Amino acid sequence: MTRHPLALITLMLALGACQREERAARPSPVGSETQEQVALVKLSPGVPGPTTYTSGKAKEFEGNAYHLSQGKKLFTWYNCNGCHASGGGGMGPALIDDRWIYGGSIENIVQTIREGRPNGMPSFRGRVPDDQIWELAAYVRSMSGNAPASAAPARSDSLHPHPAENRTSPSPPVSGGIVPPSGLLPQ
Amino acid sequence: MPAKNVASTRYSELAEITPDNVKNLHVSFTFSVGVNRGQESSPLVVGGTMYVLSPYPNILYALDLTKPGAPLKWQYNPKPEAAAQGVACCDVVNRGPTYSDGHVFFNTLDGNVVSVDAATGQEAWKTKVGNIHVGETMTMAPLVAKGKVFVGNSGGEMGVRGWIQALNQHSGKVAWKAFSTGPDKDVLIGSEFKPFYESDKGQDLGVKSWPPNAWEQGGGTVWGWISYDPDLNLLYYGTGNPGPWNADQRPGDNKWTSGIFARDADTGQARWFYQWSPHDLYDWDGINEQILLDMNWKGETRKVLVRPERNGYVYILDRTTGEVLSAKPFHAITTTRGVDLKTGRLQYIPEKKPEMGKVMRDICPNASGAKDWSPSAYSPRTGLLYLPHTNLCMDEEHMQANYIAGTPYLGSEVRMKAGPGGHRGVYTAWDVAGERAAWSIKEEFPVWSGTLVTAGDVTFYGTMDGWFKAVNARTGEVLWQFKTGSGIIGQPTTYRGPDGRQHVAILSGVGGWPGVIVSADLDPRDATGALGFLNAMRDLKDVTTKGGMLYDFVLP
Numbered sequence: 001m002t003r004h005p006l007a008l009i010t011l012m013l014a015l016g017a018c019q020r021e022e023r024a025a026r027p028s029p030v031g032s033e034t035q036e037q038v039a040l041v042k043l044s045p046g047v048p049g050p051t052t053y054t055s056g057k058a059k060e061f062e063g064n065a066y067h068l069s070q071g072k073k074l075f076t077w078y079n080c081n082g083c084h085a086s087g088g089g090g091m092g093p094a095l096i097d098d099r100w101i102y103g104g105s106i107e108n109i110v111q112t113i114r115e116g117r118p119n120g121m122p123s124f125r126g127r128v129p130d131d132q133i134w135e136l137a138a139y140v141r142s143m144s145g146n147a148p149a150s151a152a153p154a155r156s157d158s159l160h161p162h163p164a165e166n167r168t169s170p171s172p173p174v175s176g177g178i179v180p181p182s183g184l185l186p187q
Numbered sequence: 188m189p190a191k192n193v194a195s196t197r198y199s200e201l202a203e204i205t206p207d208n209v210k211n212l213h214v215s216f217t218f219s220v221g222v223n224r225g226q227e228s229s230p231l232v233v234g235g236t237m238y239v240l241s242p243y244p245n246i247l248y249a250l251d252l253t254k255p256g257a258p259l260k261w262q263y264n265p266k267p268e269a270a271a272q273g274v275a276c277c278d279v280v281n282r283g284p285t286y287s288d289g290h291v292f293f294n295t296l297d298g299n300v301v302s303v304d305a306a307t308g309q310e311a312w313k314t315k316v317g318n319i320h321v322g323e324t325m326t327m328a329p330l331v332a333k334g335k336v337f338v339g340n341s342g343g344e345m346g347v348r349g350w351i352q353a354l355n356q357h358s359g360k361v362a363w364k365a366f367s368t369g370p371d372k373d374v375l376i377g378s379e380f381k382p383f384y385e386s387d388k389g390q391d392l393g394v395k396s397w398p399p400n401a402w403e404q405g406g407g408t409v410w411g412w413i414s415y416d417p418d419l420n421l422l423y424y425g426t427g428n429p430g431p432w433n434a435d436q437r438p439g440d441n442k443w444t445s446g447i448f449a450r451d452a453d454t455g456q457a458r459w460f461y462q463w464s465p466h467d468l469y470d471w472d473g474i475n476e477q478i479l480l481d482m483n484w485k486g487e488t489r490k491v492l493v494r495p496e497r498n499g500y501v502y503i504l505d506r507t508t509g510e511v512l513s514a515k516p517f518h519a520i521t522t523t524r525g526v527d528l529k530t531g532r533l534q535y536i537p538e539k540k541p542e543m544g545k546v547m548r549d550i551c552p553n554a555s556g557a558k559d560w561s562p563s564a565y566s567p568r569t570g571l572l573y574l575p576h577t578n579l580c581m582d583e584e585h586m587q588a589n590y591i592a593g594t595p596y597l598g599s600e601v602r603m604k605a606g607p608g609g610h611r612g613v614y615t616a617w618d619v620a621g622e623r624a625a626w627s628i629k630e631e632f633p634v635w636s637g638t639l640v641t642a643g644d645v646t647f648y649g650t651m652d653g654w655f656k657a658v659n660a661r662t663g664e665v666l667w668q669f670k671t672g673s674g675i676i677g678q679p680t681t682y683r684g685p686d687g688r689q690h691v692a693i694l695s696g697v698g699g700w701p702g703v704i705v706s707a708d709l710d711p712r713d714a715t716g717a718l719g720f721l722n723a724m725r726d727l728k729d730v731t732t733k734g735g736m737l738y739d740f741v742l743p
Contacts, residue, residue: 076586082344082595083273088713088721090703091276091344091595097710120273122593159546159584159600161714161722
């Protein structure tokens with residue numbers, strides 16, 4: 001009998017070492033929106049670069065397996081895939097490459113979905129709840145390998161167009177709309 | 188007009204350029220259109236002026252052919268809404284301007300029809316007929332006849348409802364509008380409507396052949412070619428694919444999509460209709476060109492209409508009644524068994540129907556069809572139809588499509604690939620009376636350019652890796668070729684210039700559905716990109732870059 005409390009304590013310690021993924025059980029109310037003050041460029045007069053302020057909400061979503069998987073589902077439900085395909089693009093630009101016309105941070109992408117962009121991206125403000133926009137943005141970053149492999153989606157429920165997000169090698173964002181020579185394959 | 192005449196033959200009587208001297212062609216001038224997107228348009232020559240229309244933002248240029256180097260006379264910029272680019276399915280192309288009575292007419296991507304004074308470049312009128320908020324764009328070349336400008340919408344991948352409209356040539360006011368789906372009164376079907384086949388007879392089939400209200404997002408867009416028969420006073424044009432691509436969401440024949448209408452040009456009233464692909468399963472828009480011929484058919488002279496169709500058959504129809512006289516395959520086909528000439532009905536092979544949650548492999552022809560919009564040409568001298576087309580198949584899986592206005596309405600994933608033989612393009616000379624191919628030229632990439640044929644028995648077409656080719660119209664021998672700066676998907680034009688010489692002109696600039704991988708910098712690692720075309724075009728980036736350049740050729 002004396003061994004049992006020891007085994008129990010060991011088990012509890014072992015379990016305690018497992019980090020459980022945390023997320024808010026109740027999403028923010030429909031219609032609310034965080035304030036993200038982001039820049040589309042790295043340049044600003046003077047040395048420190050642009051002045052930005054972010055709400056910090058990114059932490060809840062980036063690297064969170066639940067939100068990434070929801071984002072992947074919503075990417076199809078809201079017809080994002082109709083224009084961007086499985087990330088290669090079509091009517092809209094590619095998302096699995098390293099070119100970010102309007103910035104590659106999660107806040108940039110959230111703003112892109114909320115506000116739309118002039119050359120064809122519609123504004124989804126008021127159409128998609130804000131937390132879902134964050135889920136979509138987190139997922140979009142995972143498409144180019146910018147999410148931990150341990151959290152990124154591992155499979156697709158459709159035609160297998162390319163390796164799943166958790167096997168996509170990271171391509172760090174090249175910001176500012178740099179157009180690659182079309183003769184080169186994306187690196 | 189881009190199709191040369193209302194019968195759409197693209198046949199020129201000019202005969203200065205011959206198989207013997209074509210090798211001497213050289214560049215007489217070039218002109219940059221300033222836009223590096225897909226150049227599907229056709230240069231248009233009227234008198235001493237050449238009109239060149241760019242893809243979005245749809246700038247019209249007038250070049251003075253009477254002066255050395257063809258300097259710019261004027262340019263007209265309609266300033267279309269930039270957001271229109273986001274609802275254009277397959278690159279931001281335009282298929283050409285049309286000239287009539289001192290004015291140039293064309294459509295803008297954001298849904299306007301404009302009339303521009305051909306001498307001064309001043310806008311005569313501009314009428315908004317399309318709505319980008321529901322996914323409508325405009326890319327087709329208008330046809331002008333009987334004082335009216337006939338135009339149609341694009342957006343079959345966005346769940347729009349297709350239509351054709353007739354605008355008064357002088358005022359721009361809409362004279363009539365006929366939808367491709369919905370109740371008879373919207374489709375302009377009345378007492379004059381006499382379709383040849385039983386399956387097209389009945390009241391409000393544009394409603395009844397759909398699940399409730401599905402016709403409201405049913406597609407049937409009119410983004411291709413219109414022909415006109417002045418004797419019968421009939422317009423002929425095709426309707427696009429039904430929406431969504433997932434056919435299980437729209438049981439029924441889906442009238443009046445993927446078919447062809449004959450309409451009275453004055454009133455718009457439908458005369459007959461024939462459905463190439465009833466209950467289309469594969470995105471086979473029925474919008475290709477129709478060439479109007481009066482030919483000897485089995486011993487009697489008949490007014491016919493020849494249509495190389497996306498589903499892989501060259502059709503010959505009696506254009507007074509809509510009766511199918513012949514439908515012979517010009518492409519590898521795994522999806523249908525032919526056309527039943529008794530009922531007029533395309534015979535699908537049920538085992539090849541794409542399903543939800545299952546990948547159907549080796550569907551031939553593919554979604555862009557045996558032949559897409561790229562117009563063919565007919566020579567009365569050879570009796571041959573010169574047919575630019577593809578050799579492509581696809582794998583496809585269907586899923587539930589959600590209708591969200593102004594976003595894609597597909598429910599489908601596709602990956603395309605080369606058809607049997609491994610080449611992706613073919614240029615075929617089709618013996619119309621003999622109902623068979625006379626000869627063909629295999630091309631590495633899809634042949635997405637238009638073509639023309641001349642009385643000198645020379646044909647011209649371009650390739651997606653940038654070659655502009657002249658071919659002996661009788662033998663199929665390539666006589667001359669010139670490497671342009673980018674891939675070619677445009678429509679060649681030939682004309683007698685103010686210098687008295689026969690010229691040939693072509694726009695170079697890759698793009699369109701197969702070329703958007705280059706023109707929009709898509710990522711070739713995604714097999715389903717560009718609605719599945721990326722998978723078949725991964726190597727296009729290795730052989731060409733974006734462009735937007737007019738080339739004009741002449742003999743020394």
